[in-house]
Amino acid sequence: MREREIPWVTSAPRGPRARRTCDTVGMRITVLAGGVGAARFLRGVKSAAPDAQVTVIGNTGDDITLFGLRVCPDLDTVMYTLGGGISEEQGWGRADETFGVSGELAAYGAGPSWFTLGDRDFATHILRTQLLAAGKPLSEVTRLLCERWQPGVRLLPMSDDTIETHVLIDDAGRSLVHFQEWWVRLHAAAPALAITAQGAESSAPAPGVLEAIADADFVLFPPSNPVVSIGTILSVPGIKDAAAAKTVVGVSPIIGGAPVRGMADACLAAIGVQTSAVAVAAHYGPGLLDGWLVDEQDKTAADDPALAGIAVRALPLYMRGTAATAAIAQAAIDLARELA
Ligand code: FO1
Numbered sequence: 001m002r003e004r005e006i007p008w009v010t011s012a013p014r015g016p017r018a019r020r021t022c023d024t025v026g027m028r029i030t031v032l033a034g035g036v037g038a039a040r041f042l043r044g045v046k047s048a049a050p051d052a053q054v055t056v057i058g059n060t061g062d063d064i065t066l067f068g069l070r071v072c073p074d075l076d077t078v079m080y081t082l083g084g085g086i087s088e089e090q091g092w093g094r095a096d097e098t099f100g101v102s103g104e105l106a107a108y109g110a111g112p113s114w115f116t117l118g119d120r121d122f123a124t125h126i127l128r129t130q131l132l133a134a135g136k137p138l139s140e141v142t143r144l145l146c147e148r149w150q151p152g153v154r155l156l157p158m159s160d161d162t163i164e165t166h167v168l169i170d171d172a173g174r175s176l177v178h179f180q181e182w183w184v185r186l187h188a189a190a191p192a193l194a195i196t197a198q199g200a201e202s203s204a205p206a207p208g209v210l211e212a213i214a215d216a217d218f219v220l221f222p223p224s225n226p227v228v229s230i231g232t233i234l235s236v237p238g239i240k241d242a243a244a245a246k247t248v249v250g251v252s253p254i255i256g257g258a259p260v261r262g263m264a265d266a267c268l269a270a271i272g273v274q275t276s277a278v279a280v281a282a283h284y285g286p287g288l289l290d291g292w293l294v295d296e297q298d299k300t301a302a303d304d305p306a307l308a309g310i311a312v313r314a315l316p317l318y319m320r321g322t323a324a325t326a327a328i329a330q331a332a333i334d335l336a337r338e339l340a
Pocket of ligand 1: 035062071073074115121184
């Protein structure tokens with residue numbers, strides 16, 4: 001962490017409201033975000049640090065082109081969730097959806113049918129594709145889409161270059177499938193022999209990404225998938241080194257040996273990492289991770305020699321609602337400030 005006067009530590013009166021307000025004015029937080037878990041965590045960050053400037057670096061490895069349209073699931077999940085348009089029960093896609101267009105496409109036998117796109121969601125993909133076709137980079141397109149949704153954070157794609165996560169599976173013979181096909185059509189049931197972010201090695205961080213990390217007071221890793229979300233963002237050249245130079249605090253996506261949602265265990269198995277709060281933190285390593293929040297079930301992680309050099313704190317980690325999520329975000333912010 002660059003030595004810098006931390007503006008929010010002031011001598012202002014320390015009343016509860018005053019303490020919180022003066023605590024977050026001028027605070028710059030950068031968050032590497034995947035999909036559903038990250039979006040919900042970000043609601044907590046906004047609640048815990050309402051005056052902070054939050055920049056979200058979104059994973060684009062899940063992106064897929066369907067019916068000629070560019071779909072960016074993790075960017076849209078953050079945009080819709082923080083903008084108030086998300087389908088709460090799914091955690092992705094739009095609320096109050098209808099499926100007229102996908103029904104008509106199915107009537108033509110046009111596929112794939114395994115990836116559900118609602119009519120409202122189609123509008124996002126149509127406009128994004130139109131703007132991309134007009135030559136605008138994904139970062140500019142994302143900024144324009146966010147003008148409608150006003151998510152209250154700056155949402156940057158990790159890169160403007162095309163990066164797509166593909167999975168080598170052994171499904172009665174080896175084949176390489178797009179991450180979404182493995183995740184959604186196959187429910188990650190076919191063991192992943194390898195997971196690669198195709199295009200990452202020749203990609204560049206999107207404009208503003210490295211600056212957002214360098215200028216942050218600290219960086220947060222929400223409880224996103226450590227392989228296909230956080231891992232993919234870190235695979236864009238320059239991002240991991242930039243983050244390693246900062247104070248980084250992460251939230252374990254694994255509680256009691258199981259992922260809270262999604263199928264991170266299937267992804268971790270693909271890279272030979274155990275599905276545990278300790279193993280994920282050790283996978284990030286003390287060179288990158290400075291602090292790690294674990295659920296109380298995993299509090300022994302604090303004494304695990306595998307996490308030497310990483311400050312571990314145990315607290316309830318299930319994001320059961322806004323208050324619980326805000327408490328988790330507050331704990332992450334407090335730990336980052338303690339370590340900065
Ligand atoms: N996930 C599913 O399990 N089934 C779907 O049909 C599906 C459609 C979908 C459409 C738009 C979108 O932005 C996300 C969608 N997702 C779907 C979720 C998506 O696979 C995940 O959000 C991420 O890619 C993994 O975090």
